[in-house]
Amino acid sequence: MLAQSHRILKSPETFTDRIRTQGYAFAARQDHRLDGQYAGSLQAFREEYGQFPLDPHLNAGEGFRARRYGRFRLDAATGELAVFPHAAFFQSAAFDVLYGDIHRRFAPLSRGLLENEFFLNLIRDDFSTFPLTAEERGQDFEINVHLIRIAAVPGNATGRPAPEGIHQDGYHYGVSRLFDRQNLSGAESRVHDLRKRVIDRHTLLEPTEAMYMNDRAIFHSVQPFHAEDPSRFANRDMLIALYQPLAVSPQPRATALGLTPSGIAGYLELADRLLFK
């Protein structure tokens, strides 16, 4: 069973206030408490990105993207996380014009991710930073987790964010957190008001820097990036976690598996049998 976490943000209430009043908040690397307990598992988490399979859902000219996807259940009463059996990801075209209204098969979470103390505590800790409404409080939430490496390679030196353009993600809350950027310039994050005017901009530069969002209060976008040295590989590694009450999820009903050795084994076996590689 997952050990009880301590708070990863040093002063979470500051971020809760900012998200409540502005609709978003940027967190710097030094706003996190990452020494001690998490040093090893944070490093192991970052190394996972080098093992991701390629994303098969790319349009021509979009470059290279590798990713994994998973969906968790967060129990309101106990604070416990459980993972849903791996399934295709569905998103409405209302929120993603390029890929919406189709089911996309992404690679499942790995054993290394499902056992990673930093990763699991982070997605739970971030949930407790959101300024929940009275209606949301006490509800079980789902967490859709996208781990994405976008790369630029020699001969194709531009990396494009996913999704492109000014958008909302279609959830209640979200966090986009950087875990690596190598050999690249650009990828500025922009915050837009509901009339899509830019109200803030910031470039995530250091591992664990993040943007917290009340998804329904703002729009957001990310600019493309370019390899600084176009003869070498460039990559940007992100963790995007999207939260909403389970009751409003469009995903089919399923029973979540506990993050125990047998629950994790069951998840991996099912993903393997269904050929989600």
Ligand SMILES: [Fe+2]
């Ligand atoms: Fe987004």
